[in-house]
Amino acid sequence: MSDHVYKSVELxxxxxxxxxxxxxxALTKASESIQNMQWFQVTETxxxxxxxxxxxxxxxxxxxxxxx
Amino acid sequence: MSDHVYKSVELxxxxxxxxxxxxxxALTKASESIQNMQWFQVTETxxxxxxxxxxxxxxxxxxxxxxx
Amino acid sequence: MSDHVYKSVELxxxxxxxxxxxxxxALTKASESIQNMQWFQVTETxxxxxxxxxxxxxxxxxxxxxxx
Amino acid sequence: MSDHVYKSVELxxxxxxxxxxxxxxALTKASESIQNMQWFQVTETxxxxxxxxxxxxxxxxxxxxxxx
Amino acid sequence: MSDHVYKSVELxxxxxxxxxxxxxxALTKASESIQNMQWFQVTETxxxxxxxxxxxxxxxxxxxxxxx
Amino acid sequence: MSDHVYKSVELxxxxxxxxxxxxxxALTKASESIQNMQWFQVTETxxxxxxxxxxxxxxxxxxxxxxx
Amino acid sequence: MSDHVYKSVELxxxxxxxxxxxxxxALTKASESIQNMQWFQVTETxxxxxxxxxxxxxxxxxxxxxxx
Amino acid sequence: MSDHVYKSVELxxxxxxxxxxxxxxALTKASESIQNMQWFQVTETxxxxxxxxxxxxxxxxxxxxxxx
Amino acid sequence: MSDHVYKSVELxxxxxxxxxxxxxxALTKASESIQNMQWFQVTETxxxxxxxxxxxxxxxxxxxxxxx
Amino acid sequence: MSDHVYKSVELxxxxxxxxxxxxxxALTKASESIQNMQWFQVTETxxxxxxxxxxxxxxxxxxxxxxx
Amino acid sequence: MSDHVYKSVELxxxxxxxxxxxxxxALTKASESIQNMQWFQVTETxxxxxxxxxxxxxxxxxxxxxxx
Amino acid sequence: MSDHVYKSVELxxxxxxxxxxxxxxALTKASESIQNMQWFQVTETxxxxxxxxxxxxxxxxxxxxxxx
Numbered sequence: 001m002s003d004h005v006y007k008s009v010e011l012x013x014x015x016x017x018x019x020x021x022x023x024x025x026a027l028t029k030a031s032e033s034i035q036n037m038q039w040f041q042v043t044e045t046x047x048x049x050x051x052x053x054x055x056x057x058x059x060x061x062x063x064x065x066x067x068x
Numbered sequence: 069m070s071d072h073v074y075k076s077v078e079l080x081x082x083x084x085x086x087x088x089x090x091x092x093x094a095l096t097k098a099s100e101s102i103q104n105m106q107w108f109q110v111t112e113t114x115x116x117x118x119x120x121x122x123x124x125x126x127x128x129x130x131x132x133x134x135x136x
Numbered sequence: 137m138s139d140h141v142y143k144s145v146e147l148x149x150x151x152x153x154x155x156x157x158x159x160x161x162a163l164t165k166a167s168e169s170i171q172n173m174q175w176f177q178v179t180e181t182x183x184x185x186x187x188x189x190x191x192x193x194x195x196x197x198x199x200x201x202x203x204x
Numbered sequence: 205m206s207d208h209v210y211k212s213v214e215l216x217x218x219x220x221x222x223x224x225x226x227x228x229x230a231l232t233k234a235s236e237s238i239q240n241m242q243w244f245q246v247t248e249t250x251x252x253x254x255x256x257x258x259x260x261x262x263x264x265x266x267x268x269x270x271x272x
Numbered sequence: 273m274s275d276h277v278y279k280s281v282e283l284x285x286x287x288x289x290x291x292x293x294x295x296x297x298a299l300t301k302a303s304e305s306i307q308n309m310q311w312f313q314v315t316e317t318x319x320x321x322x323x324x325x326x327x328x329x330x331x332x333x334x335x336x337x338x339x340x
Numbered sequence: 341m342s343d344h345v346y347k348s349v350e351l352x353x354x355x356x357x358x359x360x361x362x363x364x365x366a367l368t369k370a371s372e373s374i375q376n377m378q379w380f381q382v383t384e385t386x387x388x389x390x391x392x393x394x395x396x397x398x399x400x401x402x403x404x405x406x407x408x
Numbered sequence: 409m410s411d412h413v414y415k416s417v418e419l420x421x422x423x424x425x426x427x428x429x430x431x432x433x434a435l436t437k438a439s440e441s442i443q444n445m446q447w448f449q450v451t452e453t454x455x456x457x458x459x460x461x462x463x464x465x466x467x468x469x470x471x472x473x474x475x476x
Numbered sequence: 477m478s479d480h481v482y483k484s485v486e487l488x489x490x491x492x493x494x495x496x497x498x499x500x501x502a503l504t505k506a507s508e509s510i511q512n513m514q515w516f517q518v519t520e521t522x523x524x525x526x527x528x529x530x531x532x533x534x535x536x537x538x539x540x541x542x543x544x
Numbered sequence: 545m546s547d548h549v550y551k552s553v554e555l556x557x558x559x560x561x562x563x564x565x566x567x568x569x570a571l572t573k574a575s576e577s578i579q580n581m582q583w584f585q586v587t588e589t590x591x592x593x594x595x596x597x598x599x600x601x602x603x604x605x606x607x608x609x610x611x612x
Numbered sequence: 613m614s615d616h617v618y619k620s621v622e623l624x625x626x627x628x629x630x631x632x633x634x635x636x637x638a639l640t641k642a643s644e645s646i647q648n649m650q651w652f653q654v655t656e657t658x659x660x661x662x663x664x665x666x667x668x669x670x671x672x673x674x675x676x677x678x679x680x
Numbered sequence: 681m682s683d684h685v686y687k688s689v690e691l692x693x694x695x696x697x698x699x700x701x702x703x704x705x706a707l708t709k710a711s712e713s714i715q716n717m718q719w720f721q722v723t724e725t726x727x728x729x730x731x732x733x734x735x736x737x738x739x740x741x742x743x744x745x746x747x748x
Numbered sequence: 749m750s751d752h753v754y755k756s757v758e759l760x761x762x763x764x765x766x767x768x769x770x771x772x773x774a775l776t777k778a779s780e781s782i783q784n785m786q787w788f789q790v791t792e793t794x795x796x797x798x799x800x801x802x803x804x805x806x807x808x809x810x811x812x813x814x815x816x
């Protein structure tokens with residue numbers, strides 16, 4: 001692992017249900033264009049409010065992947 | 069949207085079950101006295117421990133609403 | 137409560153399912169050697185990615201306990 | 205000044221023109237309900253983008269006022 | 273305690289004598305209008321200087337209280 | 341809006357005139373290659389000094405756009 | 409001093425009287441089990457409120473000691 | 477440029493008009509006593525409020541200059 | 545006040561007794577060479593430990609003064 | 613320089629030898645696909661431990677380059 | 681790896697020569713009492729000055745290890 | 749040591765070779781005008797890139813010295 005170089009990008013995924021699903025939705029979308037994703041780190045957890053309830057969660061994350 | 073002014077307040081909600089429910093509990097209580105809540109941002113996730121297990125979650129959040 | 141002294145340690149728990157379970161797994165392991173755990177604070181939420189999906193969550197937390 | 209107590213609130217003002225006008229718009233709205241505002245501190249400068257240009261600025265600020 | 277919702281506000285108290293008295297002065301003033309204050313956290317310690325000496329301390333704090 | 345995924349990139353624009361123009365210059369350049377830019381957040385405001393005056397402003401910003 | 413290795417732990421002490429006494433109470437308790445304590449750094453100053461007054465101060469600190 | 481040593485100092489300038497002018501006012505004053513100023517970074521943007529409007533802006537900045 | 549320029553410097557004072565005295569000791573020493581000191585902000589509170597007790601407090605502060 | 617727009621990306625390089633080599637390894641890899649790299653800033657220094665010794669260093673950095 | 685629980689401790693190592701050696705010295709000392717150390721993160725780089733030169737480096741790091 | 753007052757200044761040194769040498773170069777230059785330097789803390793590590801390689805390191809540090 002010691003001779004790899006990683007790049008990280010910042011994404012925001014959303015979900016009406018949970019923080020976990022918002023993260024997974026971001027990864028699913030990103031995997032269409034990014035190969036070799038290795039790890040993520042949650043950087044911000046926000047959301048929109050509709051009629052006094054959580055409308056959807058918006059979770060930002062850094063995603064690291066190997067530069068081939 | 070460009071001519072609105074927002075105010076944000078800081079709340080802490082709790083739940084025995086999940087981070088998501090703690091946020092929703094804070095919003096439900098706040099909606100009794102605050103109109104036009106638009107967004108929230110989680111600022112801290114804590115909890116109390118009872119007998120080596122999570123007793124309840126305590127989640128702090130900023131909540132933004134339109135100043136009428 | 138005013139004459140207690142607390143110590144806090146930093147742990148990282150993991151789970152394939154949720155942030156909440158990762159925290160509970162850390163507490164369950166820590167309770168084997170630490171008595172009187174009182175509170176925790178989440179300090180970082182990360183995870184590993186396997187085939188474009190969350191492989192497991194890794195949640196770091198400070199845990200405070202009473203020094204007897 | 206040494207025997208005053210201040211309270212601070214967090215506001216977000218917006219403007220299509222400038223950061224300065226967004227701050228002033230927040231203060232103008234707040235002065236309808238808050239007396240004795242003394243100082244402010246900018247905490248965040250954001251904006252919305254429309255067709256590749258700044259649509260409007262959104263500037264968040266803490267505003268301090270004397271508690272009578 | 274798990275079903276309470278808390279709100280926190282930010283205050284600044286001052287004292288010519290000590291940090292502790294500046295905090296207490298803020299709490300005394302706030303208790304005229306806020307019920308059920310539970311905890312505080314010091315967020316900033318500043319002061320004014322008069323003739324090369326501390327003229328008065330200005331201590332900012334978050335104060336949390338139960339939303340009834 | 342709840343099913344979108346956003347990516348954010350970090351840019352630095354410059355201007356001899358104002359912070360606002362430096363931000364707009366960064367957006368104008370970025371819009372040549374990035375579609376669907378939605379929001380920005382200023383992360384740093386710096387500048388170069390020439391003969392004791394502001395030579396030009398350098399403003400860094402995160403820009404978020406929808407991942408199609 | 410250049411060939412020592414230090415470890416630091418995080419403690420929270422409390423006092424009904426002052427920030428200084430809360431720190432000293434934490435050190436007194438810690439000195440029962442830790443040898444060679446060299447320095448501390450205050451990381452957080454909080455407190456509990458009883459009837460609108462400071463009930464007790466809770467001061468968190470890092471304490472560094474020599475690893476023998 | 478690689479063999480220079482820089483020193484940076486922290487200044488606060490003010491202006492009734494704009495953030496940019498407050499920065500320039502600080503630089504103009506500093507250039508009376510500091511040679512070879514190269515760059516600045518804005519560290520805080522505050523202001524005083526008079527009758528519900530911005531009375532003047534107070535902008536703090538780090539200024540770097542070459543040590544001859 | 546709007547046409548002044550301020551400079552701030554960082555000092556560390558110490559005291560065997562209290563945080564307040566450590567700040568005052570720093571101001572007393574600084575006033576020998578700095579005129580027109582206006583305000584201070586505490587940036588760090590540390591101390592040395594002797595035989596399990598606070599040997600002395602070391603408090604760092606920014607001190608702002610008017611540039612004449 | 614005042615009319616350039618810069619983009620910055622975040623990379624992580626590794627080395628069994630030194631922090632400096634880990635940074636250079638990241639730049640060497642990135643220069644295969646990025647033109648006109650101008651500056652970098654170290655954002656995190658980590659490493660893996662093998663048998664009680666540093667196995668390799670992992671250094672994260674922001675790299676800025678001119679947008680042509 | 682997903683079912684491990686990690687604990688992290690904070691250490692400070694020193695060296696007259698380099699940052700890298702100061703980290704290794706901390707790990708060498710810690711490995712006498714801690715098993716299964718996996719990773720570290722540098723949290724602070726300081727040093728003492730003797731006669732205008734670096735006397736020794738003092739590097740603080742978090743070290744993570746598996747809780748068996 | 750308890751009755752000393754320290755002042756700290758912020759410097760940036762550079763080197764084509766290493767972080768350590770950049771720090772030493774800053775101290776060597778500063779020692780021409782500052783007496784009694786006691787300690788330093790690295791606050792930022794940056795560098796310039798020339799042809800895809802580190803051109804030189806630029807390391808910023810706070811340097812503390814005794815006020816006589």
